[in-house]
Amino acid sequence: xxKLSTILLLTGALALSxxxxxxxxxxxxxxxxxxxxxxxxxxxxxxxxxxxNSIAYFNQTIGDRVLFAVDQSTLTPEGQATLAQQAVxxxxxxxxxxxxxxxxxxxxxxxxxxxxxxxxxxxxxAYLISQGVSAARLQTVSYGKERPLAVCSDEACYSQNxxxxxxxxxxxxx
Amino acid sequence: MTRVAPAPARPQPETHxxxxxxxxxxxxxxxxxxxLALAAAxxxxxIAGAQSGPLRIVIEEGVIEPLPFAAPTFIAxxxxxxxxxxxxxxxxxxxxxxxxxxxxxxxxxxxxxxxSFDAPVAYADWKAINAQALITGxxxxxxxGRINVKFRPYDVFSGTELGAGMQFGGGQGDWRRxxxxxxxxxxxxxxxxxxxxxxxxxYVSESGPKDARLKRLAIMDxxxxxxxYLTDSSTIVLAPRFSPSGDRILYxxxxxxxxxxxxxxxxxxxxxxxxxxxxxMTFAPRFSPDGGTVVFSLSxxxxxxxxxxxxxxxxxxxxxxxxxxxxxxSFSPDGSRIVFESDxxxxxxxxxxxxxxxxxxxxxxxxxxYGTPVWSPRGDMIAFTKQNAGRFHIGVMRTDxxxxxxxxxxxxxxxxxxxxxxxxIxxxxxxxxxxxxxxxxxxDISGRNLKPxxxxxxASDPAWSxxxx
Numbered sequence: 001x002x003k004l005s006t007i008l009l010l011t012g013a014l015a016l017s018x019x020x021x022x023x024x025x026x027x028x029x030x031x032x033x034x035x036x037x038x039x040x041x042x043x044x045x046x047x048x049x050x051x052x053n054s055i056a057y058f059n060q061t062i063g064d065r066v067l068f069a070v071d072q073s074t075l076t077p078e079g080q081a082t083l084a085q086q087a088v089x090x091x092x093x094x095x096x097x098x099x100x101x102x103x104x105x106x107x108x109x110x111x112x113x114x115x116x117x118x119x120x121x122x123x124x125x126a127y128l129i130s131q132g133v134s135a136a137r138l139q140t141v142s143y144g145k146e147r148p149l150a151v152c153s154d155e156a157c158y159s160q161n162x163x164x165x166x167x168x169x170x171x172x173x174x
Numbered sequence: 175m176t177r178v179a180p181a182p183a184r185p186q187p188e189t190h191x192x193x194x195x196x197x198x199x200x201x202x203x204x205x206x207x208x209x210l211a212l213a214a215a216x217x218x219x220x221i222a223g224a225q226s227g228p229l230r231i232v233i234e235e236g237v238i239e240p241l242p243f244a245a246p247t248f249i250a251x252x253x254x255x256x257x258x259x260x261x262x263x264x265x266x267x268x269x270x271x272x273x274x275x276x277x278x279x280x281x282x283x284x285x286x287x288x289x290s291f292d293a294p295v296a297y298a299d300w301k302a303i304n305a306q307a308l309i310t311g312x313x314x315x316x317x318x319g320r321i322n323v324k325f326r327p328y329d330v331f332s333g334t335e336l337g338a339g340m341q342f343g344g345g346q347g348d349w350r351r352x353x354x355x356x357x358x359x360x361x362x363x364x365x366x367x368x369x370x371x372x373x374x375x376x377y378v379s380e381s382g383p384k385d386a387r388l389k390r391l392a393i394m395d396x397x398x399x400x401x402x403y404l405t406d407s408s409t410i411v412l413a414p415r416f417s418p419s420g421d422r423i424l425y426x427x428x429x430x431x432x433x434x435x436x437x438x439x440x441x442x443x444x445x446x447x448x449x450x451x452x453x454x455m456t457f458a459p460r461f462s463p464d465g466g467t468v469v470f471s472l473s474x475x476x477x478x479x480x481x482x483x484x485x486x487x488x489x490x491x492x493x494x495x496x497x498x499x500x501x502x503x504s505f506s507p508d509g510s511r512i513v514f515e516s517d518x519x520x521x522x523x524x525x526x527x528x529x530x531x532x533x534x535x536x537x538x539x540x541x542x543x544y545g546t547p548v549w550s551p552r553g554d555m556i557a558f559t560k561q562n563a564g565r566f567h568i569g570v571m572r573t574d575x576x577x578x579x580x581x582x583x584x585x586x587x588x589x590x591x592x593x594x595x596x597x598x599i600x601x602x603x604x605x606x607x608x609x610x611x612x613x614x615x616x617x618d619i620s621g622r623n624l625k626p627x628x629x630x631x632x633a634s635d636p637a638w639s640x641x642x643x
Contacts, residue, residue: 122476153606
């Protein structure tokens with residue numbers, strides 16, 4: 001990809017993330033993803049978010065997560081736009097693998113929310129595959145309602161918790 | 175703990191065992207009905223003047239006036255037994271009063287002390303304080319440290335024993351279990367129901383903040399005593415379930431990084447993965463009534479279906495095949511059917527299908543969403559979680575979906591589990607907000623006697639054991 005298109009993408013991603021998820025840069029996000037222990041990545045070593053080859057760039061500049069409506073696993077247009085950029089990055093970095101974490105808000109029973117989180121993670125996986133990312137590089141895991149990102153009990157938090165997060169691993173061999 | 179033996183013969187005219195209501199089968203004609211739910215009709219069952227017959231509470235819907243009982247501290251038959259005799263008496267009384275069906279008369283009201291287990295009962299003194307039931311007992315501690323507990327329940331107003339006296343023996347560490355067994359006997363003789371006090375609950379102990387909750391498996395007596403942790407908090411664990419024999423637990427663990435069903439032997443506290451299965455998530459396991467099969471959910475490519483695995487062979491059968499979410503399966507007590515939840519209609523509803531799979535019949539039709547169905551051990555009811563209009567409820571319905579009754583309402587109630595006698599339900603109640611925490615609650619299937627389980631800290635996902643042997 002030439003330099004111009006990269007810059008355009010970057011600008012678009014920032015605009016998207018600003019309206020999607022203002023808390024995305026907060027410590028809670030990294031903590032929640034790390035607490036699951038699925039990705040095996042640590043807070044360090046993600047690099048500079050200004051470096052397009054860094055995982056920090058993927059997480060913050062592109063945006064590592066998409067959000068869902070209540071009880072839905074259908075991707076929103078905003079979510080599809082984020083995932084399209086995730087796919088571009090993953091296609092440009094073929095040695096990186098990823099685990100997609102699906103989450104639900106607390107308004108649901110535990111078992112159902114596990115299944116719903118699985119649906120969400122797989123909706124993301126399917127989209128990334130449709131954009132050319134090899135299925136062998138992608139795994140999914142559902143946390144149901146076990147790992148909320150925001151802890152209040154109203155829609156302001158619920159909307160952030162209904163999410164699927166693409167956790168990029170360093171190198172191959174997830 | 176050793177088994178029941180009759181208490182030594184009593185130097186008093188004995189009741190006739192054949193008169194005991196549970197043994198005769200001719201129940202209704204001779205029951206002296208106490209506190210029957212007649213409030214709605216404006217009738218109060220007379221108590222003191224009732225005709226003779228075994229003392230009896232009939233558990234029905236409606237308001238119940240608890241039955242007053244006296245439990246004088248059990249006699250210590252040797253000096254070393256005093257403390258344990260007092261402790262056992264307290265647990266027996268707490269078990270009975272905790273049901274909401276009984277009310278303990280405080281010792282300060284007693285007229286005559288009980289000084290000997292075999293002395294004649296001064297019925298008039300117990301009538302005078304309106305004790306409907308009297309429980310006497312005696313505890314001996316042997317030189318080997320073993321304890322022996324004898325007890326006799328009395329129907330004060332008819333002046334008779336409530337069935338024969340009994341005794342239980344065991345090690346000192348068994349004293350709570352012995353007390354629960356005594357209370358189960360008394361509960362059973364007065365209500366005609368099987369007891370549930372000598373039972374345990376496996377659950378998830380919770381700590382830490384809401385966005386990084388630590389969870390570990392724990393087991394305790396039904397009343398919150400004797401907590402023992404079964405796992406550490408290093409990984410998320412969910413929804414443990416007892417085997418029918420009470421010696422093993424199925425649960426879901428994130429130990430591998432992905433939700434997987436594990437099987438734990440309680441005595442040795444050792445776990446193994448249920449089996450290597452395809453799919454990226456297995457969860458919501460439950461045993462069949464014979465303990466030989468596990469029914470569970472398996473998710474593959476974003477779709478969750480129900481499967482059954484024979485534990486002996488590992489052979490797995492797919493029970494449902496639909497693009498919807500099928501989860502939370504629970505067997506009928508005879509093992510012939512499975513109730514589960516599915517969103518095949520567009521949202522969560524309850525369905526029943528044959529245990530081998532096949533056509534499912536929807537049984538929930540009210541407003542809202544229905545999940546986590548659990549078949550009653552008596553076979554007649556299904557408990558569930560209902561979500562409607564921003565509230566959660568624990569409810570029960572008949573197995574055909576009729577007579578739906580919501581027992582609770584709160585910000586978040588979920589995950590019912592049945593007491594072994596099918597009369598009480600325990601569940602998780604979670605409070606709202608950033609500081610929200612989960613607690614275990616119990617409630618009668620009539621909706622009465624809603625209360626938190628007395629225990630330290632936060633807890634979720636209770637599963638009630640069968641009655642212990």
